[in-house]
Amino acid sequence: MKLRHTLISIPTEGAWLEGVLAHAPDVRGLALVPDADFYRPPRIDDTHVARQLQAAGFATMTLNLLTRHEAAHDPDASYNVARLNRRLLDAMDWIRHQPALTPLGIGIVTAGKGCAAAVRAAIAQPERISAIVCLAGRADLAGAAPLRALSTPIRFVVDTDSPEAAICRRAFELIPRTARDWVEPDAASADRPHPEHAVLAAQWLQRHLPPPRSPEVEATPASA
Numbered sequence: 001m002k003l004r005h006t007l008i009s010i011p012t013e014g015a016w017l018e019g020v021l022a023h024a025p026d027v028r029g030l031a032l033v034p035d036a037d038f039y040r041p042p043r044i045d046d047t048h049v050a051r052q053l054q055a056a057g058f059a060t061m062t063l064n065l066l067t068r069h070e071a072a073h074d075p076d077a078s079y080n081v082a083r084l085n086r087r088l089l090d091a092m093d094w095i096r097h098q099p100a101l102t103p104l105g106i107g108i109v110t111a112g113k114g115c116a117a118a119v120r121a122a123i124a125q126p127e128r129i130s131a132i133v134c135l136a137g138r139a140d141l142a143g144a145a146p147l148r149a150l151s152t153p154i155r156f157v158v159d160t161d162s163p164e165a166a167i168c169r170r171a172f173e174l175i176p177r178t179a180r181d182w183v184e185p186d187a188a189s190a191d192r193p194h195p196e197h198a199v200l201a202a203q204w205l206q207r208h209l210p211p212p213r214s215p216e217v218e219a220t221p222a223s224a
Contacts, residue, residue: 019063037112039071052198105209116141131208
């Protein structure tokens, strides 16, 4: 599948969010990959996670939820979950206005504080966000009430020796059982290794994202 990579800039209150969109006409869905902990200069040669999601047939949109200045000068910027959530919802609104993307089911694959923003975004727009994958991360920062109310299928991919494992488990236990899945990649046996994190993320999106919708055909007015 030949993907076209495009540098993007999305307006949000007081800032522009930078990222990369990789898309082709025959993708099976859109994987939104927001980064809420650092600023990474957008590059056409995507991250490993994005490349694995693309290999599974998904378009990807990697996106900085922080600006370069915020990441460099405000150590608390990544903990402002309310602002991260607003920015993620602004990105969802931007997607809604892109004709090539509107037919696609959307999944979010993220880590760190992006997990909290993803949970809150899914509460706000459950009809548009079909799945979430937290690569460890701080979903707990979304708050107990949003976690308990979550209905979007969410998978936690957490190494047993991750420093965030205990925090992830506490957040996971608050989510309704029907919506959650927990995977520990390094818990597999040596002779049957578990797929890597990005592959586990792709498998979750494959399971839960709906197929692309057919373009709507405009109704032809009846002749008089």
